Amino acid sequence: MEQIFSQGQLFVFDLDGTLYEGTDHFDYYAERLLLDVAEENKDGFNRDYQKMKEGNHPVKIGKAYDVERDTVLTLDPFTLKVVKVETWEGIVWSDEKLAEVYHGQLTFDFEKMIAIGDGWWLPFAAAKHYGVKDCHPRYVETKEYMVTELFQLEQIPGVREGLIKLKETKKLVLVTNSDIDDVGRLLKELNLDGVFEHIVTSAKKPSRTVEIFKQLIEQYEVDPEQIVSVGDNFINEIAPAIQMGMKGIYIDPLKGELQHAQLKVVSSLGDCF
Template sequence: MTKQGSNTSVVVFDLDGTLYADTHHFDYYAERLKEKLPEEKQSSFQTDYKLARDNKHTLKVGCVYDESYDLILWQLDNTVKEAYEWNGTKLSEERLKSLYSHPITIDQVRFFNIGDLWWVPRAIAIHYGLTHPEAHQAFLETRKYMMGPAFRMQRIPGLKELLEEIQYKKKLVLLTNSPEPDSEAILEKLGLKDVFAKKIFSGKKPVQTPAHFEALKRAYGVDYQQILSVGDNWINEIRPARLLGCKTVFIDNYGLGDATSADCVVSDLTAAFSFIKS
């Protein structure tokens, strides 16, 4: 982690995995996905999900899932470096080049960025035959649960106070892939509903990340170097922002990166407070 300050005037925050650290809703989501699968597939789904949560499956946070070929990919800047079958068998270089001779587009339609635990059970469910409308329904059911009183969120200590303090010195922006209604409900629970100058929902990161940052650059009349991107999903929030020249804080929840992965790399958002504030 760098000890220097960010020296930025616009701070763009992700929501899920960034502004709260709860993870128990992922098991709820996995159950909603599993119950929509044929009964004969549910046991295999559960086994794979447990392995993936324990980081013992070929499908891991940080990879990309190619639904068309049912392959698990490792890439950098959309160039596929390695590919694996579901059972862990690595594709030969010849096969790799024949399938991925051109850069891929991580569009969450064919190529899915498994950037956090939201996408782990979904990719597993799709592997076992669940349709995208069924998977989306499970997601909506989970977000509804998260909006309700049964889902108790643990606030990140000091975050509300930090954002309330710096909202008058910096423009605070929320940029999330999640829909507006449940995101607003979560912000309400976190006490963060009124700290953002701008909120962008259903942001379609990472494909639309550069466009969003370009629009913010124009709207606030700043250079990219004056924009700070804070998030836990390296492909969605960190890599594209760095390529533009923005400052970055990577909340490395899964131990994927190193000190070079962002300007500030932490395992807990509180460790980045001074960097964000400065």
């Protein structure tokens, strides 16, 4: 960890799930989406979402979901190429069918090909499977709920002090898919106002991750190996960084077995400080 911090000159942080923790907001999002699920499918939605949270469903964080084909895709974590395809019920496609349909690297969007990089996408996938056409209004409702007194952000001990100390010698940038109003409110509640010298909101990761990284390289006049991408979403923040020659700090509470010379896996951002 010391080597990554000493070699890095520009640190690019995610917001949701990185600078604060907790899963209650994902459950709230699921509850809101359930309102849009047809009555005959509500039990199925609840059952599948619970299985996802327990790790007993094909849909898992780190995979992808093809909305149109209703398939769950296992990816090589570093190349993001499809290595396994399952139906919603867990039936595995043949290698021949996989090669015919999913050749080359996937292109993700937010409607048809979903990178399940964090807990936001589990209820989303369940909602899409059960026929919900538009999930965005419920996402907006959840974000609004998160800045009310009814919701308490789980601040991570030591992070504010650690970031301020890091800022003395490094450049800190925030890149998030949240919109500018959400980011302002969340940073204020986390007491992180003014910590980041540059903030990119509505980033549309992972579809624009590489583009944003290239812009930061040019703006800050640094080499890729001098940049450290920090986040809890491997597909959004870590895999693209490693592909570009950058370093990554991946926040994974389960501390899985991912290994790479340019990668450090931690259970919480607090572990870095």
